[in-house]
Amino acid sequence: MADRAIRGRVLTFRRAPAGAGDAGSYAFLPDGIVLVKDGRVEAVGPTASLLPRLGGAPVDHFPDKLILPGFIDTHIHFPQTQVIASYGAQLLEWLEKYTFVEEQKYADAGHAARNAEFFLDELARCGTTTACCYGSVHATSVEALFAAAEKRGASMIAGTAIMDRNGPQALLDVGKDSVAASRDLIKRWHGKGRQRYAVTPRFAITSTEAQLAACGALLHEFSGVYMQTHLAENPEEIATTRRLFPNDPSYTSVYARAGLLGPRALLGHCIHLDDSEVALLRDTQSVAVFCPTSNLFIGSGLFDHARLAANGVRIALATDVGGGTSYSMLQTAAEAYKAMQLQGQTLSALAAFDLMTRGNSAALGLEAEIGTLAPGAYADIVVLDARATPAMAHRMETARGLEDELFVLMTLGDDRAVMQTYIKGKAALIPRRGLPPATP
Ligand code: GUN
Protein backbone atom coordinates (compact mmCIF):
# COMPACT_ATOMS: atom_id res chain seq x y z
CA MET A 1 0.00 0.00 0.00
CA ALA A 2 1.17 3.53 -0.77
CA ASP A 3 2.30 5.75 2.13
CA ARG A 4 0.67 8.85 0.72
CA ALA A 5 -1.16 10.20 -2.30
CA ILE A 6 -0.76 13.72 -3.65
CA ARG A 7 -3.69 14.81 -5.79
CA GLY A 8 -4.03 17.77 -8.14
CA ARG A 9 -3.10 18.83 -11.67
CA VAL A 10 0.01 16.78 -12.36
CA LEU A 11 2.69 17.93 -14.82
CA THR A 12 5.99 16.22 -15.66
CA PHE A 13 8.31 16.51 -18.67
CA ARG A 14 9.44 13.66 -20.92
CA ARG A 15 11.99 15.52 -23.04
CA ALA A 16 13.15 19.04 -23.88
CA PRO A 17 10.31 20.93 -25.60
CA ALA A 18 11.02 21.99 -29.17
CA GLY A 19 9.30 25.30 -28.36
CA ALA A 20 5.96 26.73 -27.27
CA GLY A 21 3.06 24.38 -28.01
CA ASP A 22 5.11 21.16 -27.97
CA ALA A 23 2.50 19.05 -26.18
CA GLY A 24 4.47 15.85 -26.77
CA SER A 25 7.23 17.02 -24.44
CA TYR A 26 5.20 16.59 -21.26
CA ALA A 27 2.50 14.54 -19.57
CA PHE A 28 -0.35 16.47 -17.95
CA LEU A 29 -3.19 15.07 -15.85
CA PRO A 30 -5.96 17.62 -15.10
CA ASP A 31 -6.96 15.51 -12.07
CA GLY A 32 -4.15 13.16 -11.21
CA ILE A 33 -2.60 11.36 -8.30
CA VAL A 34 1.04 10.72 -7.42
CA LEU A 35 1.31 7.64 -5.22
CA VAL A 36 4.31 7.68 -2.90
CA LYS A 37 5.87 4.62 -1.31
CA ASP A 38 9.14 4.51 0.66
CA GLY A 39 10.03 8.01 -0.49
CA ARG A 40 9.67 7.26 -4.18
CA VAL A 41 6.98 7.67 -6.81
CA GLU A 42 5.12 4.37 -6.95
CA ALA A 43 2.64 5.35 -9.66
CA VAL A 44 1.17 8.40 -11.38
CA GLY A 45 -2.18 8.40 -13.14
CA PRO A 46 -5.66 9.86 -13.43
CA THR A 47 -7.43 9.99 -10.07
CA ALA A 48 -10.26 7.81 -11.36
CA SER A 49 -7.89 4.97 -12.17
CA LEU A 50 -5.64 5.21 -9.09
CA LEU A 51 -8.32 5.70 -6.41
CA PRO A 52 -8.87 1.95 -6.02
CA ARG A 53 -5.15 1.48 -5.24
CA LEU A 54 -5.10 3.99 -2.38
CA GLY A 55 -6.04 1.65 0.43
CA GLY A 56 -5.98 3.78 3.56
CA ALA A 57 -3.17 6.07 2.37
CA PRO A 58 -3.65 9.72 3.35
CA VAL A 59 -4.45 12.01 0.43
CA ASP A 60 -3.10 15.57 0.22
CA HIS A 61 -5.57 17.13 -2.20
CA PHE A 62 -4.66 20.40 -3.93
CA PRO A 63 -7.61 21.20 -6.19
CA ASP A 64 -6.59 23.55 -9.06
CA LYS A 65 -2.92 23.53 -8.06
CA LEU A 66 -0.06 22.21 -10.20
CA ILE A 67 2.00 19.27 -8.95
CA LEU A 68 5.49 19.06 -10.47
CA PRO A 69 8.86 17.51 -9.69
CA GLY A 70 10.79 19.71 -7.24
CA PHE A 71 13.04 22.35 -8.77
CA ILE A 72 16.77 21.78 -9.17
CA ASP A 73 19.26 24.65 -8.74
CA THR A 74 22.58 23.84 -10.43
CA HIS A 75 24.73 26.63 -8.91
CA ILE A 76 24.29 28.35 -5.54
CA HIS A 77 26.63 29.50 -2.77
CA PHE A 78 25.61 28.25 0.66
CA PRO A 79 27.80 30.80 2.57
CA GLN A 80 26.36 33.79 0.69
CA THR A 81 22.94 33.97 2.38
CA GLN A 82 24.08 37.24 3.98
CA VAL A 83 25.89 38.48 0.85
CA ILE A 84 22.79 38.54 -1.37
CA ALA A 85 21.69 42.12 -2.17
CA SER A 86 25.11 43.75 -1.65
CA TYR A 87 25.30 47.10 -3.42
CA GLY A 88 27.32 48.59 -6.17
CA ALA A 89 30.20 46.40 -7.33
CA GLN A 90 31.20 44.20 -10.24
CA LEU A 91 32.66 40.74 -9.80
CA LEU A 92 36.23 41.16 -8.48
CA GLU A 93 35.37 44.08 -6.18
CA TRP A 94 32.17 42.32 -5.07
CA LEU A 95 34.19 39.23 -4.10
CA GLU A 96 36.71 41.24 -2.07
CA LYS A 97 34.33 43.71 -0.48
CA TYR A 98 31.48 41.40 0.50
CA THR A 99 31.94 37.73 -0.33
CA PHE A 100 35.40 36.93 1.01
CA VAL A 101 34.51 38.79 4.21
CA GLU A 102 31.33 36.82 4.83
CA GLU A 103 32.75 33.43 3.88
CA GLN A 104 35.44 33.70 6.59
CA LYS A 105 32.71 33.30 9.21
CA TYR A 106 32.12 29.69 8.13
CA ALA A 107 35.25 28.55 9.97
CA ASP A 108 32.85 28.52 12.93
CA ALA A 109 30.90 25.26 12.95
CA GLY A 110 27.99 26.84 14.86
CA HIS A 111 27.60 29.62 12.30
CA ALA A 112 27.75 27.06 9.48
CA ALA A 113 25.15 24.81 11.13
CA ARG A 114 22.69 27.66 11.78
CA ASN A 115 23.00 28.96 8.25
CA ALA A 116 22.69 25.47 6.75
CA GLU A 117 19.24 25.20 8.35
CA PHE A 118 18.25 28.65 7.06
CA PHE A 119 19.56 27.82 3.59
CA LEU A 120 17.69 24.51 3.32
CA ASP A 121 14.49 26.08 4.71
CA GLU A 122 14.72 28.80 2.08
CA LEU A 123 15.28 26.33 -0.76
CA ALA A 124 12.24 24.33 0.39
CA ARG A 125 10.11 27.50 0.60
CA CYS A 126 10.99 28.12 -3.04
CA GLY A 127 10.23 24.54 -4.12
CA THR A 128 13.88 23.63 -4.71
CA THR A 129 14.60 20.07 -3.62
CA THR A 130 18.14 19.57 -4.98
CA ALA A 131 20.95 22.12 -5.34
CA CYS A 132 24.59 22.18 -6.41
CA CYS A 133 26.19 24.15 -3.61
CA TYR A 134 29.52 25.90 -3.17
CA GLY A 135 30.70 25.82 0.42
CA SER A 136 33.27 28.17 1.91
CA VAL A 137 36.88 26.94 1.98
CA HIS A 138 36.20 25.36 5.38
CA ALA A 139 35.27 21.69 5.69
CA THR A 140 32.91 22.78 8.49
CA SER A 141 30.66 24.51 5.94
CA VAL A 142 30.10 21.45 3.77
CA GLU A 143 29.91 19.12 6.78
CA ALA A 144 27.11 21.28 8.19
CA LEU A 145 25.25 21.39 4.88
CA PHE A 146 25.46 17.67 4.16
CA ALA A 147 24.49 16.76 7.74
CA ALA A 148 21.44 19.05 7.66
CA ALA A 149 20.39 17.86 4.18
CA GLU A 150 20.77 14.20 5.08
CA LYS A 151 18.61 14.70 8.18
CA ARG A 152 15.88 16.09 5.90
CA GLY A 153 16.31 13.35 3.29
CA ALA A 154 17.20 16.00 0.69
CA SER A 155 19.63 15.31 -2.13
CA MET A 156 22.44 17.88 -2.35
CA ILE A 157 25.62 18.16 -4.38
CA ALA A 158 28.28 20.24 -2.62
CA GLY A 159 31.96 20.89 -2.13
CA THR A 160 34.30 23.22 -0.28
CA ALA A 161 35.66 26.10 -2.35
CA ILE A 162 39.33 25.45 -3.14
CA MET A 163 41.68 28.48 -3.26
CA ASP A 164 45.42 29.02 -2.77
CA ARG A 165 46.06 32.55 -4.04
CA ASN A 166 44.54 35.98 -4.62
CA GLY A 167 42.28 36.00 -1.60
CA PRO A 168 42.50 37.01 2.07
CA GLN A 169 45.02 34.93 3.99
CA ALA A 170 42.26 33.51 6.23
CA LEU A 171 40.67 31.85 3.20
CA LEU A 172 43.92 30.63 1.68
CA ASP A 173 45.38 29.17 4.83
CA VAL A 174 42.82 26.72 6.16
CA GLY A 175 45.33 24.63 8.02
CA LYS A 176 45.45 21.77 5.59
CA ASP A 177 45.98 21.18 1.89
CA SER A 178 42.47 21.91 0.63
CA VAL A 179 42.58 19.27 -2.11
CA ALA A 180 43.44 16.66 0.52
CA ALA A 181 40.60 18.04 2.68
CA SER A 182 38.23 17.60 -0.27
CA ARG A 183 39.39 13.98 -0.63
CA ASP A 184 38.53 13.36 3.03
CA LEU A 185 35.09 14.92 2.50
CA ILE A 186 34.48 12.79 -0.60
CA LYS A 187 35.23 9.67 1.44
CA ARG A 188 32.90 10.82 4.22
CA TRP A 189 30.02 12.13 2.15
CA HIS A 190 29.99 11.17 -1.52
CA GLY A 191 27.26 8.58 -1.94
CA LYS A 192 26.26 8.73 1.74
CA GLY A 193 22.46 8.70 1.70
CA ARG A 194 21.44 11.21 -0.94
CA GLN A 195 24.58 13.37 -0.80
CA ARG A 196 27.13 13.77 -3.62
CA TYR A 197 30.40 15.66 -3.80
CA ALA A 198 31.56 18.33 -6.22
CA VAL A 199 35.25 19.23 -6.38
CA THR A 200 35.05 23.04 -6.31
CA PRO A 201 38.06 25.09 -7.41
CA ARG A 202 36.53 28.57 -6.97
CA PHE A 203 37.84 29.91 -10.30
CA ALA A 204 41.18 30.08 -12.10
CA ILE A 205 42.24 33.36 -10.44
CA THR A 206 42.22 31.89 -6.93
CA SER A 207 44.15 28.69 -7.74
CA THR A 208 47.71 28.08 -8.83
CA GLU A 209 48.27 25.84 -11.80
CA ALA A 210 49.45 23.10 -9.41
CA GLN A 211 46.23 23.31 -7.38
CA LEU A 212 44.01 23.08 -10.48
CA ALA A 213 45.99 20.03 -11.65
CA ALA A 214 45.56 18.45 -8.19
CA CYS A 215 41.78 19.05 -8.46
CA GLY A 216 41.78 17.32 -11.86
CA ALA A 217 43.68 14.35 -10.43
CA LEU A 218 41.31 14.14 -7.46
CA LEU A 219 38.30 14.00 -9.79
CA HIS A 220 39.72 10.95 -11.50
CA GLU A 221 40.21 9.07 -8.23
CA PHE A 222 36.46 8.69 -7.71
CA SER A 223 33.48 7.87 -9.88
CA GLY A 224 30.42 10.06 -9.98
CA VAL A 225 32.05 13.08 -8.37
CA TYR A 226 31.15 16.44 -9.94
CA MET A 227 33.33 19.48 -10.68
CA GLN A 228 31.98 23.01 -10.31
CA THR A 229 33.67 26.32 -10.98
CA HIS A 230 33.14 29.73 -12.61
CA LEU A 231 34.08 30.53 -16.21
CA ALA A 232 34.16 33.71 -18.31
CA GLU A 233 31.83 35.76 -16.14
CA ASN A 234 33.38 39.22 -16.34
CA PRO A 235 35.91 40.96 -18.66
CA GLU A 236 38.29 41.96 -15.83
CA GLU A 237 38.21 38.39 -14.51
CA ILE A 238 39.10 37.08 -17.97
CA ALA A 239 41.97 39.56 -18.43
CA THR A 240 43.38 38.63 -15.00
CA THR A 241 43.12 34.93 -15.81
CA ARG A 242 44.92 35.42 -19.12
CA ARG A 243 47.73 37.24 -17.26
CA LEU A 244 48.01 34.47 -14.67
CA PHE A 245 48.01 31.69 -17.29
CA PRO A 246 49.93 33.28 -20.21
CA ASN A 247 50.66 29.97 -21.93
CA ASP A 248 47.02 28.98 -22.33
CA PRO A 249 45.21 30.01 -25.50
CA SER A 250 42.00 30.73 -23.56
CA TYR A 251 40.38 30.80 -20.12
CA THR A 252 38.53 27.54 -20.88
CA SER A 253 41.77 25.86 -21.89
CA VAL A 254 43.13 26.46 -18.35
CA TYR A 255 40.42 24.15 -17.01
CA ALA A 256 40.72 21.69 -19.92
CA ARG A 257 44.46 21.31 -19.39
CA ALA A 258 43.94 20.65 -15.68
CA GLY A 259 41.57 17.77 -16.55
CA LEU A 260 38.56 19.56 -15.07
CA LEU A 261 36.14 19.42 -18.02
CA GLY A 262 33.75 16.55 -18.77
CA PRO A 263 30.09 15.49 -18.51
CA ARG A 264 30.03 16.16 -14.74
CA ALA A 265 31.68 19.59 -15.03
CA LEU A 266 29.36 22.50 -14.17
CA LEU A 267 30.69 25.86 -15.35
CA GLY A 268 28.90 28.89 -13.96
CA HIS A 269 28.23 31.88 -16.26
CA CYS A 270 30.04 31.13 -19.60
CA ILE A 271 29.17 34.61 -20.85
CA HIS A 272 32.28 35.76 -22.74
CA LEU A 273 33.59 32.78 -24.73
CA ASP A 274 35.31 32.63 -28.11
CA ASP A 275 34.48 29.93 -30.65
CA SER A 276 37.33 27.65 -29.59
CA GLU A 277 36.07 27.73 -25.99
CA VAL A 278 32.51 26.90 -27.06
CA ALA A 279 33.92 23.95 -29.04
CA LEU A 280 35.89 22.79 -25.97
CA LEU A 281 32.75 22.80 -23.84
CA ARG A 282 30.82 20.88 -26.51
CA ASP A 283 33.58 18.32 -27.14
CA THR A 284 33.99 17.58 -23.44
CA GLN A 285 30.18 17.52 -22.88
CA SER A 286 30.63 20.02 -20.07
CA VAL A 287 27.62 21.96 -18.79
CA ALA A 288 27.32 25.74 -19.16
CA VAL A 289 25.26 27.07 -16.25
CA PHE A 290 23.03 30.06 -16.99
CA CYS A 291 22.78 32.32 -13.90
CA PRO A 292 20.57 35.18 -15.11
CA THR A 293 19.83 37.11 -11.91
CA SER A 294 23.50 37.12 -11.00
CA ASN A 295 24.67 38.03 -14.51
CA LEU A 296 22.37 41.06 -14.43
CA PHE A 297 22.90 42.06 -10.79
CA ILE A 298 26.72 41.96 -10.87
CA GLY A 299 26.59 43.53 -14.32
CA SER A 300 28.49 40.65 -15.93
CA GLY A 301 26.67 40.37 -19.26
CA LEU A 302 24.13 38.30 -21.18
CA PHE A 303 24.39 34.51 -21.50
CA ASP A 304 24.05 33.69 -25.20
CA HIS A 305 21.74 30.70 -24.87
CA ALA A 306 20.99 30.38 -28.60
CA ARG A 307 24.66 30.34 -29.59
CA LEU A 308 25.61 27.70 -27.02
CA ALA A 309 22.58 25.54 -27.79
CA ALA A 310 23.19 25.78 -31.56
CA ASN A 311 26.76 24.63 -30.94
CA GLY A 312 25.64 21.59 -28.96
CA VAL A 313 26.73 22.80 -25.51
CA ARG A 314 24.71 21.32 -22.63
CA ILE A 315 22.95 24.06 -20.63
CA ALA A 316 21.57 24.22 -17.09
CA LEU A 317 19.83 27.00 -15.13
CA ALA A 318 20.73 28.32 -11.67
CA THR A 319 20.20 31.09 -9.12
CA ASP A 320 23.84 31.74 -8.12
CA VAL A 321 22.74 33.28 -4.80
CA GLY A 322 24.40 35.51 -3.42
CA GLY A 323 25.53 37.10 -6.70
CA GLY A 324 22.05 36.07 -7.78
CA THR A 325 19.15 37.95 -6.24
CA SER A 326 16.52 35.27 -5.68
CA TYR A 327 16.40 31.76 -4.28
CA SER A 328 13.35 31.15 -6.47
CA MET A 329 13.84 29.20 -9.69
CA LEU A 330 10.60 30.83 -10.90
CA GLN A 331 12.18 34.29 -10.62
CA THR A 332 15.36 32.87 -12.15
CA ALA A 333 13.37 31.68 -15.17
CA ALA A 334 11.74 35.11 -15.46
CA GLU A 335 15.15 36.80 -15.61
CA ALA A 336 16.41 34.17 -18.09
CA TYR A 337 13.48 35.07 -20.32
CA LYS A 338 14.34 38.79 -20.10
CA ALA A 339 18.07 38.23 -20.73
CA MET A 340 17.14 36.21 -23.82
CA GLN A 341 14.62 38.80 -24.99
CA LEU A 342 17.41 41.41 -24.96
CA GLN A 343 19.26 39.23 -27.48
CA GLY A 344 16.27 38.52 -29.75
CA GLN A 345 15.91 35.03 -28.27
CA THR A 346 13.04 33.46 -26.41
CA LEU A 347 12.42 31.00 -23.60
CA SER A 348 9.00 29.36 -23.73
CA ALA A 349 7.26 28.53 -20.47
CA LEU A 350 7.50 24.86 -21.40
CA ALA A 351 11.26 25.12 -21.96
CA ALA A 352 11.68 27.00 -18.67
CA PHE A 353 9.71 24.49 -16.58
CA ASP A 354 11.45 21.59 -18.29
CA LEU A 355 14.83 23.20 -17.52
CA MET A 356 14.02 23.80 -13.84
CA THR A 357 13.07 20.12 -13.44
CA ARG A 358 13.98 17.40 -15.98
CA GLY A 359 16.46 19.52 -17.95
CA ASN A 360 18.59 20.33 -14.90
CA SER A 361 18.45 16.71 -13.73
CA ALA A 362 19.62 15.58 -17.19
CA ALA A 363 22.48 18.10 -16.98
CA LEU A 364 23.48 16.36 -13.74
CA GLY A 365 23.00 12.89 -15.23
CA LEU A 366 20.35 12.21 -12.57
CA GLU A 367 17.21 11.90 -14.69
CA ALA A 368 16.33 8.47 -13.30
CA GLU A 369 16.32 9.85 -9.75
CA ILE A 370 15.07 13.43 -9.72
CA GLY A 371 13.43 16.00 -12.01
CA THR A 372 10.50 13.86 -13.20
CA LEU A 373 7.57 12.02 -11.63
CA ALA A 374 8.34 8.75 -13.39
CA PRO A 375 7.74 5.68 -11.20
CA GLY A 376 10.92 4.89 -9.27
CA ALA A 377 12.04 8.55 -9.06
CA TYR A 378 12.30 10.13 -5.60
CA ALA A 379 9.07 11.82 -4.56
CA ASP A 380 10.65 15.30 -4.49
CA ILE A 381 7.68 17.44 -5.45
CA VAL A 382 6.54 21.06 -5.59
CA VAL A 383 2.91 22.22 -5.52
CA LEU A 384 2.33 25.56 -7.26
CA ASP A 385 -0.53 28.06 -7.13
CA ALA A 386 -0.75 30.38 -10.14
CA ARG A 387 -3.27 32.53 -8.18
CA ALA A 388 -1.03 32.98 -5.13
CA THR A 389 -1.10 36.80 -5.10
CA PRO A 390 -3.83 39.29 -6.04
CA ALA A 391 -1.86 40.29 -9.16
CA MET A 392 -1.46 36.66 -10.21
CA ALA A 393 -5.11 35.80 -9.55
CA HIS A 394 -6.20 38.88 -11.51
CA ARG A 395 -3.95 37.99 -14.46
CA MET A 396 -5.12 34.36 -14.37
CA GLU A 397 -8.66 35.55 -15.19
CA THR A 398 -7.39 36.00 -18.75
CA ALA A 399 -5.14 32.93 -18.90
CA ARG A 400 -5.43 30.86 -22.04
CA GLY A 401 -4.49 27.34 -21.05
CA LEU A 402 -1.66 25.54 -19.32
CA GLU A 403 1.28 27.23 -21.05
CA ASP A 404 -0.10 30.68 -20.25
CA GLU A 405 -0.53 29.62 -16.62
CA LEU A 406 3.08 28.44 -16.50
CA PHE A 407 4.24 31.73 -17.97
CA VAL A 408 2.27 33.67 -15.33
CA LEU A 409 3.87 31.47 -12.66
CA MET A 410 7.42 32.09 -13.85
CA THR A 411 6.94 35.80 -14.52
CA LEU A 412 4.99 36.80 -11.39
CA GLY A 413 5.62 33.85 -9.09
CA ASP A 414 8.19 33.32 -6.35
CA ASP A 415 8.13 31.58 -2.96
CA ARG A 416 4.55 32.82 -2.47
CA ALA A 417 3.41 30.53 -5.30
CA VAL A 418 4.79 27.43 -3.58
CA MET A 419 1.95 25.78 -1.64
CA GLN A 420 3.93 22.78 -0.52
CA THR A 421 7.28 21.10 -1.10
CA TYR A 422 7.73 17.37 -0.55
CA ILE A 423 11.10 15.77 0.01
CA LYS A 424 11.00 11.99 -0.39
CA GLY A 425 7.25 12.26 -0.14
CA LYS A 426 7.25 14.13 3.18
CA ALA A 427 5.83 17.63 3.50
CA ALA A 428 8.67 20.08 4.11
CA LEU A 429 6.57 23.22 4.65
CA ILE A 430 3.84 24.33 6.94
CA PRO A 431 0.90 24.54 4.52
CA ARG A 432 0.04 28.09 3.56
CA ARG A 433 -3.24 29.94 3.78
CA GLY A 434 -5.02 27.02 5.41
CA LEU A 435 -4.49 24.79 2.39
CA PRO A 436 -4.71 21.06 2.72
CA PRO A 437 -3.86 19.58 5.96
CA ALA A 438 -0.75 17.98 4.50
CA THR A 439 -0.24 14.83 6.53
CA PRO A 440 3.11 14.87 8.33
N1 GUN B 1 33.69 33.86 -9.24
C1 GUN B 1 34.46 33.39 -8.23
N2 GUN B 1 33.77 33.30 -7.09
C2 GUN B 1 32.53 33.70 -7.36
C3 GUN B 1 31.34 33.83 -6.57
O1 GUN B 1 31.31 33.56 -5.38
N3 GUN B 1 30.23 34.28 -7.23
C4 GUN B 1 30.24 34.60 -8.56
N4 GUN B 1 29.12 35.03 -9.13
N5 GUN B 1 31.34 34.50 -9.30
C5 GUN B 1 32.46 34.06 -8.72
Ligand code: ZN
Ligand atom coordinates in the same frame (compact mmCIF):
# COMPACT_ATOMS: atom_id res chain seq x y z
ZN1 ZN C 1 28.78 31.39 -8.38
